[in-house]
Amino acid sequence: MSEFLNGNDGWVDDPAAVEEIMNDLPFPVFQDVWQPLKGTGKGKCILLYDFIKKASGGKFPARKQTIGDCVAQGAAYAVDAVKSVDIILNKEFEEWVAETATEDIYAGSRVQIGKGRLRGDGSIGAWAARYVNEYGALPRGKYGNVDLTTYSGSKARSWGRTGAGVPKSLIPKAKEHPILTVSKVTTYEEVRDLISNGYAVTIASNQGFSSRRDSEGFAAPKGNWAHQMSILGVDDKHKRPGVLVQNSWGKWNAGPKRHDQPDGSFWVDAEEIENRILKKGDSWAFSGYEGFKPRKLNTRII
């Protein structure tokens, strides 16, 4: 058990629940639609966190979960990445607004999708993927009498209780902003090609990692975390091909960095990510976010 956990993980390993979700998706497995993208990420270094930094005006979300809502935290980072890619890379005429809220994703995954069957904290990667695909994701802000401006673990826990769920008033607003497609990924090469094409990936497993990065920014597998995180970069041209994993525990780790990576992140070798995490079967690619059109400009400029 890591000294960092203290209940701050929260992924529930339930292959049957994942299978159930996959039955409802048009492209449940990325491998089925991989062919057009296959090999396009080979030898590339793509840093999705740079797109987030740019789209947010330098305000990269520093997420620090206080309950076992890691599934929502990882999904929210993936939504942040996809919406930034839409703005910066795809030049869609949308604006950042704010980092993605987690309370609604957490509660929605457990209640609207999972039907309230889980007791205690936690959720399933497939449920969060399904929730943001079917119900959408919102940036932090006020929505009528619902205040999502600042992260609240207790609000997430309260909404995530059996019989509660995302407030009804929030659902129509969220549904205007879905993630357009979600598909399960199982190999490093899929992840490499997806990230290189502006998709983001959530990863979930029982694999933990060292809190000390090595001289090249990598963290060695260590311990057990029932945890979801997000992949926000891939470097396939480095002598050690791998992915950049973003955690949601604030500044929990230390050691050398590469490519100006964000606090709380670490690189993972390609072989390790595939064998220890992706093969677990609850890692998801997100693509395309129905974003926010810019508001009117202030004309009182002088």
Added chain:
Amino acid sequence: MKNKTILIVAMVIGSVVYQYVPATSQVVGDDSKISKVSDVFSTIQSTEDKLTIYKLFAGSAEYLQNCKSLQATQQFDPILGRVQSSYGWNREKYPEFTDAVSEYLVSVGYDEPKPLTTDEQRKSFSNIFQSLAEATKYE
């Protein structure tokens, strides 16, 4: 910071251009609105403030014509705001003038966010400020 520096340099260039080069007409949109800007501007007593206003508009036009880092019109206002602060300029110092400029900007569609990804789009956005510079030349 880089954007702000470029805009300040553009304003200095704008002020030099103001002194030595006869301007060509770049009026966009409603003539009565831009005339009103000119009329209200002429009621401002402070020569120093008049020159600052002109520099802000002329510099903005110059900057927007050439700056390729902005992707959309809504990214410009925060930069303008920071430059105004560095000049010690407070918005709404002359409320009637602010009203006139605002009415003009609405008349030319400034308030609707637009992309700034082509030279044509940049020129069109720049022309709005060029017209304001023309209307606020102090002689």
